[in-house]
Amino acid sequence: MNKFKGNKKGTDKVISVYWFAILFIVAGGIVYMVSAFYGNPYDVREIEAGLLSDKTAGCISYAGYLREGVLSQEFKDNFPERCNLNFEVEDTYGWKEQGQYFLKLNFYDFNSYPAANSLFEISAGNPNLDDSCNLEGEQMPFCLERELYVLAEDGKPYTVKIISAIGKTEKNIQ
């Protein structure tokens, strides 16, 4: 026969201690998850890089055809102005000196792509961001690579590779 007889009052107290322990654990979990989610900044660089690529694609081509003068030195030299791009950024974290955007366009002959070298290259922004694209780590710029197929005025097909990189790590990653 069991000698130990627990009374109801004691059991109730033990249950309430466990109840509060569970409550604290659950609350701790919620607080941790909420803090982790809202404590980190929203990372919008993927959307930003996508928009930059889209805008660039729209700037160099229309309805599948390369716009006039894109493959010219004049366009290359004035690329940001011709495409209405402004890479100025806020003067925090030393961003202004470094630049937080990078954009590179490589034009390849469609028939020999990707084996052949680029026929024409246009770039703007901070080239250091491009160098960091293949590196691993958390505090790295976001890089997006897209390709599109276009026809030149003379009917020659091109593959255009657009690489857009966004820095802004301090405001998008904690």
Add this chain to the structure above:
Amino acid sequence: MFKPNKKGNILTENIIFIVLNLAFLIILLVFLFSKTGGAAVLEEKYAKQIALIVDAAEPGMTIDLEMGDAVKIAEKEKFPLSQMVTRNGNIINVRLREGSRGYSYSFFNDVAVNGNLNENKTGYYFVITENE
């Protein structure tokens, strides 16, 4: 004559237990709401949202952005609604309270953006035109 009995003790214990649980739950909810609807979170959210909207916009567009939650906070903080969203060059700044610098985020689209409080004072509308 009134005599406190055992049943009465149980009731008191239960009430304390329920009150403590409720207090705990309320503290948790206050924490959640302060985190999710805080001025700093909304400043960041809207600054980035507006910058992305402008990046995606074309000259000639007018974009209406509902900012009811931010307006509520600005009103509570007695911050002028007309100064909630400001633009300096291609940098958008959203500020909802006095004494704060707000949150700034840049956009790359080289267009002119004119932001104004809408008629109902529930948000802003942005008129996108070509930069001169």
